[in-house]
Each structure stands twice: as C-alpha cells, then as structure tokens.
Amino acid sequence: MELNFNGTDLCAVNGTRSAPEARYDLVVVGAGPSGIAAAIDGAAAGQSVLLVDENPVSGWLMGNDTPLYFGGRMTSATQNSDRMLEAIFMSMPDLESAMEAGVELLLGTTAWGVYRNGPGVNSLPDQVVGLADRDRSWMVGFKKIVIATGARDLAIAFPGWNQPGVMGAAALTMLLTRYDAFAGRRLLILGSHDLALETALLALDKGLEVAGLVEVRDAPQGSAALVEKLAAAGVAIHCGQSIKATKGGLDGVEGATLTDGTDFVCDTICVAIGLVPSIELVDAMHGARTLNAQRGGYIPAGEPNVITVGDCAGLADTGFDHVAYRMDWVRAALKTNAPDTIICQCEEVTLADLIGVQPPQYLDRPPAIQARSLDTLLQDGPANPDQIKRLTRSGMGVCQGRRCRDQVAMLLAIESDKPFGTIPLATHRAPVRPLPLKILAEWDEPAAMDAAWDVWFGIPTQWVPVEDIGTPQEDAHREMLYTGMYK
Amino acid sequence: MSGSEVVIVGGGVTGLSAGWWLARSGVKVTVLDKFIVGWEASGRNGGGASHYSSPLFDEEQRMWPQMDELLGYPTEHQKGRILIAMTERQWEQYRFIAERHTRLNHPVELLDVKQVQEAVPLAGDNCFGGVHYKFGGHANPQRTVQAYAWALQDLGGKIIQHSPVTGFETAGGKVTAVKTANATYGCDAVVVAAGPQIPQLMAQLGVDVPLAAARAEMIITEPAPMMPLGGVDGHKIYGRQTLRGNLAYGGGPHEWLDVDATGPAARPSTPLARNLAKRLAELLPKAAHLNVIRSWAGVIENSPDGRPIIDRLTSPDNVVVASMSSVGFGLSPASGHAIRDLVIDGKCSFADIDILKLSRFDGLEKDWREKRGWMPIA
Ligand SMILES: Cc1cc2nc3c(=O)[nH]c(=O)nc-3n(C[C@H](O)[C@H](O)[C@H](O)COP(=O)(O)OP(=O)(O)OC[C@H]3O[C@@H](n4cnc5c(N)ncnc54)[C@H](O)[C@@H]3O)c2cc1C
Numbered sequence: 054m055e056l057n058f059n060g061t062d063l064c065a066v067n068g069t070r071s072a073p074e075a076r077y078d079l080v081v082v083g084a085g086p087s088g089i090a091a092a093i094d095g096a097a098a099g100q101s102v103l104l105v106d107e108n109p110v111s112g113w114l115m116g117n118d119t120p121l122y123f124g125g126r127m128t129s130a131t132q133n134s135d136r137m138l139e140a141i142f143m144s145m146p147d148l149e150s151a152m153e154a155g156v157e158l159l160l161g162t163t164a165w166g167v168y169r170n171g172p173g174v175n176s177l178p179d180q181v182v183g184l185a186d187r188d189r190s191w192m193v194g195f196k197k198i199v200i201a202t203g204a205r206d207l208a209i210a211f212p213g214w215n216q217p218g219v220m221g222a223a224a225l226t227m228l229l230t231r232y233d234a235f236a237g238r239r240l241l242i243l244g245s246h247d248l249a250l251e252t253a254l255l256a257l258d259k260g261l262e263v264a265g266l267v268e269v270r271d272a273p274q275g276s277a278a279l280v281e282k283l284a285a286a287g288v289a290i291h292c293g294q295s296i297k298a299t300k301g302g303l304d305g306v307e308g309a310t311l312t313d314g315t316d317f318v319c320d321t322i323c324v325a326i327g328l329v330p331s332i333e334l335v336d337a338m339h340g341a342r343t344l345n346a347q348r349g350g351y352i353p354a355g356e357p358n359v360i361t362v363g364d365c366a367g368l369a370d371t372g373f374d375h376v377a378y379r380m381d382w383v384r385a386a387l388k389t390n391a392p393d394t395i396i397c398q399c400e401e402v403t404l405a406d407l408i409g410v411q412p413p414q415y416l417d418r419p420p421a422i423q424a425r426s427l428d429t430l431l432q433d434g435p436a437n438p439d440q441i442k443r444l445t446r447s448g449m450g451v452c453q454g455r456r457c458r459d460q461v462a463m464l465l466a467i468e469s470d471k472p473f474g475t476i477p478l479a480t481h482r483a484p485v486r487p488l489p490l491k492i493l494a495e496w497d498e499p500a501a502m503d504a505a506w507d508v509w510f511g512i513p514t515q516w517v518p519v520e521d522i523g524t525p526q527e528d529a530h531r532e533m534l535y536t537g538m539y540k
Numbered sequence: 541m542s543g544s545e546v547v548i549v550g551g552g553v554t555g556l557s558a559g560w561w562l563a564r565s566g567v568k569v570t571v572l573d574k575f576i577v578g579w580e581a582s583g584r585n586g587g588g589a590s591h592y593s594s595p596l597f598d599e600e601q602r603m604w605p606q607m608d609e610l611l612g613y614p615t616e617h618q619k620g621r622i623l624i625a626m627t628e629r630q631w632e633q634y635r636f637i638a639e640r641h642t643r644l645n646h647p648v649e650l651l652d653v654k655q656v657q658e659a660v661p662l663a664g665d666n667c668f669g670g671v672h673y674k675f676g677g678h679a680n681p682q683r684t685v686q687a688y689a690w691a692l693q694d695l696g697g698k699i700i701q702h703s704p705v706t707g708f709e710t711a712g713g714k715v716t717a718v719k720t721a722n723a724t725y726g727c728d729a730v731v732v733a734a735g736p737q738i739p740q741l742m743a744q745l746g747v748d749v750p751l752a753a754a755r756a757e758m759i760i761t762e763p764a765p766m767m768p769l770g771g772v773d774g775h776k777i778y779g780r781q782t783l784r785g786n787l788a789y790g791g792g793p794h795e796w797l798d799v800d801a802t803g804p805a806a807r808p809s810t811p812l813a814r815n816l817a818k819r820l821a822e823l824l825p826k827a828a829h830l831n832v833i834r835s836w837a838g839v840i841e842n843s844p845d846g847r848p849i850i851d852r853l854t855s856p857d858n859v860v861v862a863s864m865s866s867v868g869f870g871l872s873p874a875s876g877h878a879i880r881d882l883v884i885d886g887k888c889s890f891a892d893i894d895i896l897k898l899s900r901f902d903g904l905e906k907d908w909r910e911k912r913g914w915m916p917i918a
Contacts, residue, residue, distance in 0.1 A: 062913035065754075066793035070811065166813075172805035173755060173839070175917040176795045183811060192811060339806050400784070412614055412683065415783055421612035421694060433577075433689075434701040440576055443583065443682035446784070451762045453833055483809060487831035490761060490821040495814035502815055505793045508776045510754070510866060515846030516593045518644060519895060526640070533636045 056513065064511030066176045069502040071495065073181045073194035077103045077157075080182055080195040082164040082334065084108075087363030088201030089147045095199075096154040103193060104156050105184060107163040107486065109137035109232075117452050119486060120331070121227060122206035124220025125305060126321055130234040134161065137232055144231045162186045165493075166483030167198060167338040167359070180358070183483065190493050197358050200335060204328035204349060204364035207379060208456040209243075210404070211296040211386055214322075215395045217305030222252040222325035229259050237321035241309050242266045243382075245290050246373060249325035250279035256323075257286055264317045266290040269385045274378065291315060295385040296322070312389060326382050327375050329459055330365050333485035336478065344474050346376035350459070351478050376473050383463040396464070397457040399450020407461065408468055410444050427468055436465040438479035448479055451487055511535060544728035546883060547572065547718045549705045549741060552582035553681070553869055554862050555733035556688035557876025558883075560611070563695035565884060570725055571689075571697065572718065574704035574803055578685030580735050582869065584807070584838030586758065586778045586790050587684075588771075589870030590621055590676025592646060594848070595891045596874035601675055603873035612694065613687035616680035616783050621673040624656055624663055624774035626822055631668035634774065638671045647674035660772050662764060664825035670774065678771045678780040681869055688872075704802065705734070707744050714858045715745070729858040729883050736841040738863050740801040745856060749849065750901050751841040751863055752914040753799040757809050758790035758837075759816045761830040775823040777816065787827060789820050796914045799839060809835040840866040844901060844908050850875060851898040852882040861898065 078100035081092040085106075092104040107120065112132050115123045130136060138160060142148055152158055162184050169180035179194040206221020208214070218237065222244075228235040240261060242253050245268035253263045265288060266273075273280045273290050280290070291311055299322065300308035308318045329350050332342055341354035348367030355361065368375070392405035400413065409426045411418060427436065438461055441447060447461050448454035454461075458479045466473040484493060495502075509515070513531040521527050546562050548555040551573030559569040573579075589604055591597050603610075604617050625631035641648040651670040656663050659672065689699055709717040709724065718725045732741055736753035763785030770781035779789030792815055797804070813835040821828040843849050843865045853859045860882045864875060878888045909915055 058911040058913070060911060060913050062796070064793055065913060066795045066810075066812070067917055069793050166811070168808075168810055171808070173797065173837070174795065174806075174808045174810055177810065181811065183814075190814060339808055413784065416614045416616065417608075419608075419612055419614075421690065422614070425690060433699055437576060443578075444686060449784075451831065451833060482834040482836055483813065484832055484835070487762065487833050489829050489831050490817045491828040493759075493814055493832050494818035494821050495811070496818060498815055498818060502793070506776050506791070506815070506819075507793075508773075508778055508791045510794060510842060510846060512842065512846035515842075515865070515867065518593050518640065519595045519597075520644060521640070522895070529636075530640075534633055 064505050064507045066505065069499065069505045070176065070178055071192070071499050073179050073192045076179070076194035077101045078196045079103070079199065080105070080193060081199040081201060082182070083201035083203055083363070083365065084145070084148060084158070084160070085201055085203050085363055086147065088199065089145070089151050091199040091201060091362055092151050092156045093154045096151070096156045102156045103159065104151060105159045105162040105164055107161070108141060109134050109161055111187070114487070117487070118456055119452060120205060121224035122208055122221030122324070122456065123224040123228070124321070125217030126220050126236045127228055128234045128236045131232060140232050159184070159186070163486050164334060165190070165486050165488055167334050169338065171339065185488055185492050188492070190488065197360065200359065200361045200365055201363045202331040202334060202365045204368060205331050205455060206324065207327040207329050207459050208324060209326060209382055209386055209460050210390060210394055210396050211299070212390060212394060213299030213301055213306070215398045216301045218320055219306060219322045219324065222248050222323055223328055225252060225323050226255060229255060238262060239264055239319045240321045240323050241317050241319040242323045242325050243296070244268065244325040246274040246378065247276055247279060248328060250275040250283055252323060252325045253283055253288060254279065257288070263288045264319045267294050267296065267311060268292045269295050269382050274373070295382065295389060297389050327379050328364065328368060330367055332365060333481040335359065335361060336481040337483045337485050346374045347372060349375050379459070380463055380467070380473060383460060384467060387467065396460060397447035397450065399452050400446040402445050402447040407441065407445055407447055407464065410441065412444065413446050431469050435471065435475065436469045437477050438462050438465060439477070441465065442479060453485070453487065454479060544568065545570070545726060546729045546731065547725045547727040548731040548733060549718065550732070550734035551577035551689065551699060551701070552580055552733060552735055553578070553685055553688065553872035554864055554875050554879070555731060556685065556692060557872040558731050558733060558862065558879035559697050560688050560692045560695070561876040561880035562883060563692050563697040565880060567884070569692065569697040571692065571699045572703045572705050572720060572725070573699070573701050576701050577689045577699060578682060580803070581838045581840045582685050583682045584758070584836055585681050585869045586788065587678040587681045587780050587869060588778055589617070589678055590673060591867055591871050592641065592644070594867070594871055595893050595895060596871050596878060599874035599877060599890055600871050603877070604677060604679070607873055611687040611691040613690050615684040615687050617677060618679070618770050619677040620769050621676045621678070621771035621773070622651070622656070622659055622670050622769055623673070624660065624670045624772065624823055625668040626666065626775040628668060630775065634671045641673065648672060649674065659769060660824070661767055662824040662826040666822070666825060676771070680782065705741065710745070710856055713856055715856050729860070731860045731862060731879055731883065733862040735863070736799045736839055737801060737803055738841065738861060742861060745859065747853060749861060749863065749898065750844050750904055750908060752796055752909050753839055753841045754794040754796045755807065755837050755839050756790060756794050757812050757816070757835060758788060759813050759820070759832050759835045760786050760788040761827065761832050762786065764827050764830055772824070775819050777819045777823065787820065787824065787830065789816055791819070792816060796916050797839065798916050804839040807837045807839055809837045842866050844904060844912070848875065848896050849898050850878050850882070850893055850896040852886060
C-alpha cells in the first residue's frame with residue numbers, strides 16, 4: 054500500500070472543536086453569598102459576568118445525595134421546581150441585587166467541567182466551562198472563573214447508615230432554610246463541633262426535636278457559648294460515644310443505640326462531623342490543591358485565573374483540626390462496624406471487601422483472590438484510593454464517590470498505618486455531576502468533528518489483516534474504510 | 541534460561557503478560573514500573589480484544605477464554621461483539637468487514653434491524669443493521685492488569701512500583717543491569733515495554749524506535765440493564781457494557797503529544813465527552829437517558845504504520861522491545877507469549893511476526909511525524 058502523506062492527519066482533533074457558545078469576562082460557579090459577592094464585584098468593575106448555580110437540582114439527583122447528602126429526607130415540595138426556584142429567590146435577596154448590577158444569572162444550571170490547555174492538552178480553542186440545564190449542555194468561554202461551590206457533607210458509615218433518614222448537616226440546613234422541605238421530625242446529631250451545635254440550634258429553631266448529640270471524643274468540641282445554648286435548650290451531648298446500632302423500618306431510620314447502650318427514638322440521624330470543600334471542578338481540571346486539615350481537607354492552591362472563594366476555598370480556620378477529628382470518628386466506627394457494613398452504597402462494597410480488596414459480588418472469587426488483601430497490596434507500594442477503586446469498585450457509582458471517597462481515604466490511612474496526608478486524593482473527573490447522555494451530547498457539533506471522527510486512529514495500515522497485505526484486498530480495505538486519509 | 545533474571549521495564553499489560561509468561565517458564569522476573577501497574581493506557585482503555593489484523597490474532601483468540609483460569613484471577617472476559625451501523629455508509633463498511641471475516645474463516649453473522657434490536661435491547665429501530673462477530677470480545681482492563689500482576693507474583697516474580705527506570709549498564713554487547721534512582725538490577729535479559737517512553741529509553745541504548753504519542757478519551761455511564769452481549773459497538777465508537785452494567789465508550793479524534801522520559805504530565809479529558817455522548821445516545825437510543833458519571837483519557841504510542849513493534853535487538857542482543865502501537869490490550873495474552881519466546885528462544889514459536897520487526901523502519905524519513913501530521917499542536 055502506497056501512502057501519500059500530506060502533512061495533515063485528518064483524524065486528529067486539531068481544529069475540530071466547537072467555539073464556546075458565549076464568552077464572559079467572568080464566570081462565577083455557585084450562587085452562595087461569596088459567589089454572589091464575587092459576581093457583583095465583577096459587574097461593578099464593568100465586566101461581563103455570568104453567575105450559575107445548579108440549584109434547584111432534580112429530585113433524582115437529591116435522591117442520589119447530589120450535591121449534598123439529603124438522605125432521602127426531602128418532602129415532595131422538592132419535586133416542584135418552580136416552587137423551589139421561588140424559594141431560592143426568597144431566601145437569597147442578594148440574587149436580585151446581582152441581577153440589578155448587570156450579572157447574568159442562570160439557576161438550575163450545573164457547571165460540570167472546566168477545561169483549558171495545559172499539560173497533555175493543547176487543542177482547546179479557549180478556556181471553557183461546560184454548563185447544563187434540564188434540556189441541554191453547552192460550553193462558555195471565560196477570562197476568569199470564580200469557583201464558589203461551597204462545601205459538601207462528609208459521610209461516614211455506621212450500622213444502618215445506608216437507609217433513608219441518615220443525612221448530612223449541609224443538606225439539612227438547605228432543606229430547612231431554603232426550601233422548607235425537610236421530611237423528618239426528630240433528629241439525633243453526630244458531632245459536637247460548631248457545625249453540629251449550629252445544626253442542632255437551627256433544628257430547634259425550626260420547631261424540630263433534637264434527641265441528642267453524639268460526640269466520639271470525651272468532651273464537646275465546639276465553642277462554649279454554643280454548647281451552653283444547647284444545654285439551656287435541654288439537649289444533651291453524649292460524649293465518648295458513637296453509633297452501635299440503628300433501628301429502621303419502611304421509611305428508614307426509627308432509632309439508634311449508642312456504644313454505651315443508650316437508646317434513642319429518632320427519624321433522622323444527621324451527620325454533622327464535618328464539611329468537605331467542594332473542589333470537584335478544580336481537581337477535575339488538574340488545578341493544584343493542598344491538604345489543609347484546619348480548613349476542611351483538600352483545598353485549591355489558587356491560580357490567577359481560577360479563583361476559589363467561600364467554603365470551596367477552605368472552611369474558616371479556627372485552629373480546629375478537622376482531619377484528626379474525622380479520623381477519630383472513623384477509628385471508632387471501625388470498632389463497631391461489622392465486616393459486612395456497606396462502605397460504598399452505590400456499588401455495595403462492604404468494609405470487609407474494601408479492606409480485603411475483593412472484587413464485586415457478581416464475580417467469582419477463586420482462592421487466589423481470596424488470599425489477596427490490602428496487606429498484600431501494600432507490599433507493592435503505598436495505598437492509592439484510585440487503585441482500590443479499580444479493584445473493589447468503591448467510589449465508582451452514581452453518587453460519584455460523594456458518600457464514600459473521604460471515608461475510604463481515611464480507612465486506607467488507618468489500615469496502612471500512615472498519616473492521612475500520605476493517601477492521595479481519589480481523582481475527580483468530569484462531568485462532576487451525573488449528566489444524561491442526551492443532555493451531555495453536543496447535538497449540533499461542527500461538521501469538522503464528524504469529518505475527523507474515526508473509531509480509532511484512522512491509520513489505514515493498522516487494521517489490514519496480515520493475510521491481505523500486498524494483495525488487492527489491501528487497497529480495497531483502505532478505499533472502503535478510510536475516507537480521504539493520506540490520499 | 542531457567543533460573544536467569546529478566547528485568548521488564550513497564551508494568552502495563554504488555555510487560556506484565558511477558559513477565560507472567562516468563563515466570564511460567566521458570567524464569568526469574570522483575571517488573572519495574574514508574575508508578576502503579578496499569579496506571580497508563582493499560583488501565584484506561586476500551587478492553588477490546590478482537591485484533592483480526594494482527595499476526596497475533598489466533599493466539600489472542602485462543603488465550604482469552606482460558607485467561608481467568610490460567611491467571612487464577614478474574615479478567616471479566618466476555619466473548620463476541622456486535623457492530624451496529626447507524627448510517628448507510630457504515631452499513632456498507634461493516635458488511636465489507638463481515639465479508640472479509642467470512643473469507644478468513646472468522647465466524648460472523650449479519651443482523652437486520654429486528655435482529656439487532658433482539659440482540660441489543662438498548663438499540664433502536666434507527667439503525668441499518670449489524671454484524672455479529674462470534675469471535676473476539678472484551679475484558680475489564682483494570683482487573684486484567686492486576687490479574688497479570690498477581691499471577692506473576694504467585695509464580696515468584698517481583699513487581700517493583702514507584703521505580704522509574706533511568707538507564708542501563710551494558711558490557712560485551714549486552715545489557716547487564718537496569719538502573720533506577722535508588723537501585724541497580726542485574727539481569728540476563730531486558731524487556732522494554734514502557735509504552736510511550738520506549739523511544740527515550742531505547743535511545744540510551746543507541747536504538748531509534750519511531751513512535752509518536754497521543755491522547756484518547758472515553759466516557760462511562762451509570763449501569764444499564766444487562767444486555768445479552770456486552771461487546772456492542774459500531775457507529776464509529778468502540779466500547780463495552782461492564783458486568784456491572786455501565787456503558788464505557790471511546791473513539792473519535794486523538795491529540796498528538798510530546799511525552800518526556802518521565803511520562804505524561806497529565807491525562808486530561810476534554811469536551812470530546814460531548815461528542816462521544818452524542819454517538820452513544822444515537823447508537824443505543826434506549827440508553828440516552830442514562831447518566832454519564834466519568835470521563836478519562838489515556839496516552840498511547842503509535843508506530844509509523846500503526847502496527848506493534850515486537851523485536852529482539854541484535855545489539856545489544858539481550859533486549860526485547862515491545863510497543864503495541866495503540867492496540868495492545870486485547871493482544872496482551874499473545875504479545876506476552878511472543879515476548880517470552882523472543883527472550884528465551886530468540887524466535888516466536890506460534891506465529892510469523894516478522895512484520896512486527898523494528899527493522900521495517902530502517903531508512904524511515906527523519907520527518908515521518910511531520911509528514912503524517914502526527915505533531916503536537918504548537
Ligand atoms: C482510551 C484508550 C482506549 C483503548 N482501547 C483499546 C481497546 O479497546 N483494545 C486494545 O487492545 N487496546 C486499546 N487501547 C490501547 C491499549 O491500552 C494499549 O495499547 C496497551 O495498554 C499498551 O500496553 P503497554 O503495557 O504496552 O503500555 P502501557 O500501558 O503504556 O504501559 C507502559 C508502562 O510502562 C511504565 N513506564 C514507562 N516508562 C517507564 C520507566 N522509565 N521506568 C519504569 N516504568 C516505566 C508506565 O508507567 C506504564 O505502566 C486503548 C488505549 C486508550 C488510551
């Protein structure tokens with residue numbers, strides 16, 4: 054086969070991508086207080102500003118604990134997106150000010166990926182953010198992006214945590230303060246640092262019952278003033294305890310038993326142990342980040358054109374070591390959790406299978422694999438959550454690891470007897486929210502993309518059967534399967 | 541060669557399979573990888589195993605159905621493949637491919653639209669027809685990588701991770717040792733299976749291996765109901781349904797890169813995910829509502845003709861070089877066997893692999909990359 058090269062690979066990505074649909078000086082992701090403030094600042098400085106927020110998210114996403122850990126405790130009010138939109142405006146009057154300042158606002162719009170040229174990619178026409186609403190996805194260019202995606206709930210496994218009624222403090226706060234759509238009545242709250250204390254006080258303020266707070270350490274962890282306020286309200290903090298068992302029924306949680314045997318009746322267990330900065334977008338774009346235990350975990354290291362603000366940039370530093378605190382909870386849970394406790398809910402990976410590095414249940418487990426474990430794997434090198442994920446499927450599910458990634462990293466640190474900071478952060482990947490194929494699809498892609506599209510590299514000699522080389526079949530093969538390439 | 545030491549540079553499927561085959565023959569093997577086994581292309585690919593264009597094809601087909609048992613660990617190998625044509629032109633092309641399979645005695649069956657829908661419940665009536673390959677198949681790349689690694693260890697082989705090879709020691713026309721930053725590994729023979737890093741490593745031995753690296757991307761959905769056959773592709777995308785039900789698909793334009801000796805600095809995915817999503821939603825319309833939950837990219841190398849290079853050098857004469865030229869996952873059970881043969885016997889025992897010799901590129905133009913347009917974007 055004579056190939057005539059003309060200096061162009063027609064199947065390379067060069068020049069095939071669409072231009073962004075719109076360009077802004079500034080795109081702000083997340084319309085919380087700090088995102089709104091950044092947007093208003095930008096508009097005041099004469100910039101074109103787009104402010105997007107994924108809320109209100111669909112009931113399906115909420116049901117999958119995305120973006121927050123809702124634990125199935127939202128009322129049917131969350132099925133009504135118009136009502137939710139209204140609720141967002143009511144609860145955030147600054148949104149009106151932003152619009153008056155000239156900010157373009159898109160609610161119900163998810164930023165699912167940020168892309169730019171850098172190591173390993175140089176084919177993007179622009180730096181862009183991928184957006185999606187209920188109907189479609191599109192790309193928007195920016196000069197500067199502010200990521201103000203806040204913080205998400207840290208989840209931790211205990212017996213029965215994988216049932217409705219176990220939820221996070223940020224999700225509860227959102228349901229109570231923004232949507233008035235919390236379906237529970239009586240809460241047991243895990244934690245006693247400020248997050249837990251404030252959550253308890255908020256719940257009381259909203260007329261809910263707080264059965265108690267559970268603290269794994271020997272004393273309350275939060276500010277004295279808040280502890281006092283809670284005591285005055287008659288709510289006890291049970292120190293040196295964690296959850297030994299839960300009772301559940303058709304609607305999920307009905308009660309819990311602490312390690313000291315104390316029983317509680319409750320319909321909700323609110324995990325208020327910690328918040329984790331929502332750095333998915335930054336990590337998925339290979340943005341630099343560092344571990345900062347006082348600021349809630351991994352936080353963006355900061356770059357001139359990719360700015361993070363608010364909780365996404367790190368929780369307020371009060372000197373409290375969030376990582377050490379979470380590790381105490383996970384250590385305690387390791388004492389009470391049975392081997393068959395589910396750690397990854399989406400993929401139903403148990404504690405035993407995680408630590409045993411066993412494949413999912415639908416695969417055979419021949420003797421050789423049963424003899425393998427984290428211990429044997431550690432002989433080959435330090436624990437890496439992405440490798441554990443590949444082998445056990447923990448974190449591979451629809452919630453994209455939101456419920457298990459933090460605990461898996463902590464479990465690996467504990468089981469390998471290494472500081473938490475030595476365990477790499479499991480990779481975040483775009484789309485950082487689940488997005489239906491038909492929404493993610495670029496239906497109106499440029500003709501150049503289709504013209505360059507080949508199933509693989511489009512190298513005519515790559516797929517000619519050896520038997521055909523040097524026969525007329527070889528040319529027939531090229532004529533039929535390779536349109537124009539190298540001609 | 542029994543009892544001798546072979547050092548393998550690169551713990552992708554090629555190096556690991558070679559190590560496993562060698563260990564089965566009683567050779568002491570040490571596999572060195574710069575990071576974790578399978579971290580590069582070998583853990584990021586489509587898992588396809590139907591390389592009918594290769595001289596290693598028969599061995600690929602013979603080995604896969606036995607691999608779980610031989611390795612002692614699951615690979616999730618599944619047999620068969622269905623290609624669905626979504627345009628008139630694709631239907632013409634796929635029938636052409638089917639015709640040549642028939643001529644080469646590879647069992648295939650043409651499916652009409654109704655048969656496609658029966659065989660592939662997620663397909664629609666928007667297709668032109670399909671081709672059912674009753675051969676080939678797919679496996680789970682990540683599980684396969686680890687299966688090789690563990691099986692090799694079970695046979696006494698060593699895997700040393702986080703150890704980039706920095707160079708070689710040579711004496712008397714042979715490589716006598718392989719060096720990393722912290723250690724030197726004496727050896728009787730070396731296999732260089734370092735993927736896109738092969739040219740830099742081989743340059744240290746004075747050998748020019750023409751390879752160009754590129755990035756390719758994939759997407760994966762949440763689980764779909766299990767289809768009777770997971771190896772469904774066509775419409776110019778490739779992929780598979782995992783045994784969990786997820787749909788993992790790739791294809792489309794690649795981006796040429798320069799990769800330095802330390803490996804790819806990053807493997808970013810791009811908005812190409814949207815173009816993949818479009819084609820997958822068209823190929824399997826009844827899955828169009830399924831959520832995409834991840835995308836990723838991998839870096840692979842290609843030789844000037846797109847075929848692997850599997851060769852034992854004449855000087856130094858104890859080095860086998862193995863680049864799979866972007867089609868190496870499926871072929872790995874066979875490439876490892878060929879490499880074993882070259883190391884031990886100097887000749888492949890089961891197939892004529894002369895076409896994979898490095899010498900076919902003797903006299904290659906210096907500007908072969910420029911000529912093909914295989915240059916990184918400036
Ligand atoms: C998106 C995508 C889809 C694909 N789909 C398919 C498919 O469906 N079917 C198929 O057959 N193939 C497919 N491929 C190609 C296939 O993945 C590769 O051809 C195959 O994995 C190559 O394996 P390897 O072991 O030769 O190389 P690699 O996987 O690249 O492994 C090389 C190893 O060498 C190590 N290394 C490099 N330099 C050094 C050094 N100096 N010292 C020590 N170690 C070093 C690396 O860390 C790496 O682990 C696909 C590839 C991609 C990216």
